[in-house]
Amino acid sequence: MAAMQKEISISEFFEKNRHLLGFDNPTKALLMAVKEAVDNSLDACEESEILPDIAVKMKDLGEDKFLVTVQDNGPGIMREQVPRIFGKLLYGSKFHRLRQSRGQQGIGISAVALYSQLTTGTPTKIWTRTDADKKTTYVELNIDTMKNEPKVVKEDYLDESPLKEHGTAVAIEMSGRYRKTQGVDDYLKQTSIANPFAKITYTAPDGVKTVFPRSVNELAKPPREMKPHPYGIEFGILQRMLANTKSRNVATFIANDFSSTGAQSAKEICSKAKIDTQSAPSSLDRTQIEKLLKAMQEAKLQRPPLDCLSPIGGKELEKSLKKEFPGAEFVVAVQREPTVYRGNPFGIEVGIAYGGDMKADEQIQIMRFANRVPLLYQAGAGATMEAVKEIEWKRYGLQQSGTNVPVGPMILVVHMASSWVPFVSESKEAIAPYPDIVKEMKLAIQDAGRQLSRYISGKRKEGDQKRRLQIFERYSVEVATALHILTGKDEKSILGKLKGIIENKNRLKEASEKAGDAAEEPKGAPAGEGE
Amino acid sequence: MIMADEVGNTKKKLAGMGEDVLKTLDKEGNPSIDIPLRTLSNVVFDKATKQLTLGNKSAKRYFFNVAHSKKFMQTMMVGGFCKSLLDEGIHASIRDMYYNLKRTLADSNENTFDEQGESDPLIVDIEVALDTLREHLHLTTDRKGIVAGDVVIEDRGDEINWGKLGSGGWSIPSTVDEITFKSVNAQFVLVVEKNAGFERLHEDKFWQKYKCILIGTGGQPSRGTRLLIQRLNREYKLPVYVFADSDSYGFYIYSVIKSGSISLAHVSDRIATPEARFIGLTVSDIYNYDLKKAIIKTKEVDIKRAKELLQYEWFNKNPRWVKEINLMIEKGVKAEIEALSHRGLKFMSEEYLPDKLKKKDFID
Numbered sequence: 001m002a003a004m005q006k007e008i009s010i011s012e013f014f015e016k017n018r019h020l021l022g023f024d025n026p027t028k029a030l031l032m033a034v035k036e037a038v039d040n041s042l043d044a045c046e047e048s049e050i051l052p053d054i055a056v057k058m059k060d061l062g063e064d065k066f067l068v069t070v071q072d073n074g075p076g077i078m079r080e081q082v083p084r085i086f087g088k089l090l091y092g093s094k095f096h097r098l099r100q101s102r103g104q105q106g107i108g109i110s111a112v113a114l115y116s117q118l119t120t121g122t123p124t125k126i127w128t129r130t131d132a133d134k135k136t137t138y139v140e141l142n143i144d145t146m147k148n149e150p151k152v153v154k155e156d157y158l159d160e161s162p163l164k165e166h167g168t169a170v171a172i173e174m175s176g177r178y179r180k181t182q183g184v185d186d187y188l189k190q191t192s193i194a195n196p197f198a199k200i201t202y203t204a205p206d207g208v209k210t211v212f213p214r215s216v217n218e219l220a221k222p223p224r225e226m227k228p229h230p231y232g233i234e235f236g237i238l239q240r241m242l243a244n245t246k247s248r249n250v251a252t253f254i255a256n257d258f259s260s261t262g263a264q265s266a267k268e269i270c271s272k273a274k275i276d277t278q279s280a281p282s283s284l285d286r287t288q289i290e291k292l293l294k295a296m297q298e299a300k301l302q303r304p305p306l307d308c309l310s311p312i313g314g315k316e317l318e319k320s321l322k323k324e325f326p327g328a329e330f331v332v333a334v335q336r337e338p339t340v341y342r343g344n345p346f347g348i349e350v351g352i353a354y355g356g357d358m359k360a361d362e363q364i365q366i367m368r369f370a371n372r373v374p375l376l377y378q379a380g381a382g383a384t385m386e387a388v389k390e391i392e393w394k395r396y397g398l399q400q401s402g403t404n405v406p407v408g409p410m411i412l413v414v415h416m417a418s419s420w421v422p423f424v425s426e427s428k429e430a431i432a433p434y435p436d437i438v439k440e441m442k443l444a445i446q447d448a449g450r451q452l453s454r455y456i457s458g459k460r461k462e463g464d465q466k467r468r469l470q471i472f473e474r475y476s477v478e479v480a481t482a483l484h485i486l487t488g489k490d491e492k493s494i495l496g497k498l499k500g501i502i503e504n505k506n507r508l509k510e511a512s513e514k515a516g517d518a519a520e521e522p523k524g525a526p527a528g529e530g531e
Numbered sequence: 532m533i534m535a536d537e538v539g540n541t542k543k544k545l546a547g548m549g550e551d552v553l554k555t556l557d558k559e560g561n562p563s564i565d566i567p568l569r570t571l572s573n574v575v576f577d578k579a580t581k582q583l584t585l586g587n588k589s590a591k592r593y594f595f596n597v598a599h600s601k602k603f604m605q606t607m608m609v610g611g612f613c614k615s616l617l618d619e620g621i622h623a624s625i626r627d628m629y630y631n632l633k634r635t636l637a638d639s640n641e642n643t644f645d646e647q648g649e650s651d652p653l654i655v656d657i658e659v660a661l662d663t664l665r666e667h668l669h670l671t672t673d674r675k676g677i678v679a680g681d682v683v684i685e686d687r688g689d690e691i692n693w694g695k696l697g698s699g700g701w702s703i704p705s706t707v708d709e710i711t712f713k714s715v716n717a718q719f720v721l722v723v724e725k726n727a728g729f730e731r732l733h734e735d736k737f738w739q740k741y742k743c744i745l746i747g748t749g750g751q752p753s754r755g756t757r758l759l760i761q762r763l764n765r766e767y768k769l770p771v772y773v774f775a776d777s778d779s780y781g782f783y784i785y786s787v788i789k790s791g792s793i794s795l796a797h798v799s800d801r802i803a804t805p806e807a808r809f810i811g812l813t814v815s816d817i818y819n820y821d822l823k824k825a826i827i828k829t830k831e832v833d834i835k836r837a838k839e840l841l842q843y844e845w846f847n848k849n850p851r852w853v854k855e856i857n858l859m860i861e862k863g864v865k866a867e868i869e870a871l872s873h874r875g876l877k878f879m880s881e882e883y884l885p886d887k888l889k890k891k892d893f894i895d
Binding site: 468471472474475477478479481482483484485486487488489494497498500501504 | 549604615
């Protein structure tokens with residue numbers, strides 16, 4: 001038996017299970033390529049505090065093949081790092097730390113390279129430059145799927161390159177199908193909404209160029225790294241942390257490698273788990289780790305620090321929506337104070353763009369984001385949809401039948417920022433509906449909804465006022481004629497006078513309201529008497 | 532008869548209504564018409580004149596108020612229509628007016644008026660607001676009521692003898708104030724609630740035998756009929772006797788002739804006849820004249836209405852009315868005037884009425 005078993009490389013696994021990572025159809029594959037590259041660029045720029053300027057270009061090569069190029073003005077990558085970043089799955093700086101970032105597992109861009117290799121056989125091309133006075137590093141690479149190792153096919157150092165100063169460009173040839181909705185176009189538009197400080201230039205396969213400009217000129221406050229909170233970890237993570245820690249004993253491991261713990265709580269946890277505080281972390285067996293995990297999660301601890309989050313910001317989101325939907329009549333954004341689910345800090349933001357050129361008789365458009373990344377698929381699943389459906393939208397002036405998505409001229413943006421966003425599946429398309437998350441989303445949406453309903457009811461009043469004036473105007477003609485007959489005065493000048501007053505809206509409103517309060521319409525006499 | 536100055540006066544009132552609106556418009560204000568309320572709560576029984584009159588509660592009808600605006604426009608239109616009638620010296624029926632004013636408003640599918648029921652009450656509104664009469668506004672209604680007697684009148688240039696109209700009698704128009712009496716040869720006026728009663732007495736030459744003017748109202752008397760009764764009473768000092776059914780409705784018809792009605796309380800002094808008396812049929816008469824076999828049992832609504840009458844000051848201040856009404860409630864009986872035919876077809880004209888007149892058995 002043992003002889004029959006052999007190690008399966010991650011790359012090989014991916015080759016057989018590409019749907020798990022979101023490459024289940026050609027349209028989505030194309031999107032994934034752009035998405036992974038752009039996410040990486042934004043993360044890199046943000047880390048180096050550079051205002052991102054990203055260019056995305058898609059070229060139709062015919063026979064369902066596309067060339068996708070993504071170029072950024074990020075810090076660039078050291079030559080030694082290039083093959084591993086682009087050619088080794090599960091390599092990355094993000095998985096082993098807890099901090100809000102777009103990618104989480106490090107599968108992203110290397111999976112795209114692998115997909116390219118599997119569908120076209122061409123190597124992935126990378127240009128990268130770390131400084132204006134350095135040459136551009138050019139690398140072409142493949143992935144050895146058996147060994148999960150990058151294989152550099154060609155490398156060069158260029159004087160002339162597409163990179164002006166620092167930055168990275170990647171070009172990938174791949175199978176795919178271009179679609180305008182739920183594809184690259186939507187993704188980039190929404191990315192621009194959630195990253196108002198980024199400038200994105202997009203050249204579609206048909207050659208049409210779209211620029212998504214910045215709506216703010218300042219980067220978001222960079223998120224701080226945090227150690228994991230004991231409430232948020234799982235067995236596997238704890239096991240790995242125990243294996244890799246630099247702490248010499250379990251007590252210091254608990255006190256130092258986690259947030260919200262100290263010597264006192266470490267001691268308590270150890271005694272509850274019946275583990276000697278002095279035992280070496282790597283010496284714990286499976287049963288002990290389980291006991292330790294249970295004790296850690298039952299311990300009374302403070303919540304984790306919340307400053308590891310980098311929300312979009314209420315004002316920024318509002319600006320962003322106004323920029324993207326200049327036709328909207330009303331825009332509002334709400335930012336909730338961060339809170340915690342299972343030991344992970346998270347914060348919800350909600351934006352609403354309403355009215356204008358949007359269609360009033362269709363379901364509202366919901367844009368979901370996790371750590372500034374648009375979630376385009378599995379729209380019906382996840383926390384956002386659950387929150388939307390639990391809300392009574394009629395209260396906020398929209399139509400809704402049962403618990404369906406409401407109908408109205410509206411775009412709803414829901415963003416979750418977290419050091420660890422729980423997804424429904426590995427393809428990261430829907431946020432897992434944990435009750436704490438759904439609750440926060442609901443509260444944020446309701447807050448924004450209240451502001452919307454104030455606007456709508458104000459608008460209705462305005463509409464009522466308009467209708468009122470129309471009524472007066474309609475009746476004015478006959479009134480003027482009658483007054484002319486009664487008094488012999490010029491009919492036209494009477495009509496002019498009436499219309500003048502009607503145009504003077506404010507005065508009119510006052511007069512009408514006063515009259516409405518004071519007057520009772522004369523009532524007829526009791527019936528039953530003949531004339 | 533309406534004098535020329537009455538026409539001028541009414542025109543002035545209508546013009547004044549328009550001028551007031553224009554004045555308010557000049558001040559950029561919200562024009563309104565003040566209309567006294569015509570509900571029971573604003574109807575007062577004036578003990579001195581024994582008439583129903585309007586109290587001083589009124590309501591303003593504004594143009595710049597969505598709830599009032601259309602009615603304001605309609606009221607102005609009705610006012611304007613009447614002004615044109617007076618200007619041209621012609622009359623129109625209230626139905627003519629409705630059709631004349633009905634049209635579709637510009638840029639809409641809304642009509643100025645959708646049914647006559649909308650324009651009729653506005654005439655009364657203007658009457659009340661301007662303290663005038665529909666008759667003075669040159670608006671007419673269908674003829675209702677008949678009269679016979681030894682009387683000659685002039686109506687639009689024609690001389691008419693009420694005694695020489697065969698079986699018919701003269702149909703009373705709505706514009707009674709425009710007729711002139713040439714000769715009136717009568718000692719009292721007998722008002723009969725029912726046309727059948729009128730026919731009976733007319734055929735029996737009752738008005739000739741007893742020197743009276745016979746008026747048939749055909750139910751609730753029209754304004755024209757009420758005005759005619761008042762004129763005969765005021766101008767020729769003729770006593771007026773009302774002959775109606777012995778039930779709540781008959782009694783109320785009597786009170787309308789005498790004191791005015793709740794819905795037209797504003798014109799009471801112009802058309803009511805406080806001196807009118809009720810001659811019959813009383814509930815007591817049913818027993819005094821042996822009509823027990825001809826009675827009708829009262830229904831619930833009759834009793835309810837009878838109890839309402841007892842609440843009205845103009846009934847409950849007179850012990851005889853209280854007695855009669857209570858008797859009706861107590862015995863649960865009522866009777867039509869035709870019940871007298873139970874005693875013979877000519878019993879009414881040859882025995883009952885002469886007897887009542889002789890005994891002066893009237894209720895005030």
